[in-house]
Amino acid sequence: MNSRIALALFSLAILCLTISAAVTPVHSAVQTDTDRVNAILRALDDRMLTARERLGFFHDDAVIMAPDEAPIRGEHNLLSHLEAAAQATGVSHVHYYRSIERFDDIVVTEGGVRGEWRKTPASDPVAFETNNLIVFREDQKGVLKIWKVIFNHAPSSTVE
Numbered sequence: 001m002n003s004r005i006a007l008a009l010f011s012l013a014i015l016c017l018t019i020s021a022a023v024t025p026v027h028s029a030v031q032t033d034t035d036r037v038n039a040i041l042r043a044l045d046d047r048m049l050t051a052r053e054r055l056g057f058f059h060d061d062a063v064i065m066a067p068d069e070a071p072i073r074g075e076h077n078l079l080s081h082l083e084a085a086a087q088a089t090g091v092s093h094v095h096y097y098r099s100i101e102r103f104d105d106i107v108v109t110e111g112g113v114r115g116e117w118r119k120t121p122a123s124d125p126v127a128f129e130t131n132n133l134i135v136f137r138e139d140q141k142g143v144l145k146i147w148k149v150i151f152n153h154a155p156s157s158t159v160e
Contacts, residue, residue, distance in 0.1 A: 033100055033107050036144045037136065041095035041111075051082035057146055059137060064149040090118035097134075107136040107144060113151075 040057050043049060055078060064072040064081060072081050093115030101108045112132055116125035132151035136144045 033102055033144070037097060037100055037107065037109055040136070040144070040146065041097065045094055047086070051079055051086045054082045054086075055079050059139065059145045059147045062146055062148065066151055090121065092116050105138040106147075109134045109136070
């Protein structure tokens with residue numbers, strides 16, 4: 001075999017291995033991010049979890065922001081918000097995402113919440129849907145946690 005051909009084949013093999021090594025972790029990281037985001041969103045929807053358990057999915061410096069409201073910051077305020085949400089009756093909802101993007105230790109999801117709200121158990125349900133942006137950040141141990149939540153109001157017909 002010609003030494004130039006052998007060198008070209010060797011170089012091609014090295015290039016293929018390099019591309020394979022570079023692509024595989026990215027695919028795995030995307031799947032891992034998707035799995036981790038799904039697990040957190042399902043936990044937020046789980047009405048059996050306590051507010052304190054839900055708080056464990058948030059960073060210590062997390063912020064929840066909604067239009068026309070002061071940002072919710074700090075463990076005490078986040079816990080109060082999560083307790084109020086847990087105590088709300090007549091509400092059922094499901095978080096979902098439309099896209100997930102990773103930037104170093106940050107994972108950004110764009111999605112929303114769909115659900116129903118009832119003023120009383122006997123009243124007709126009113127459907128609602130919000131849009132949100134949830135920014136997750138990995139902590140020092142690589143655990144993905146909610147860092148920032150930005151969402152719009154539910155349609156005004158759901159709130160009195």
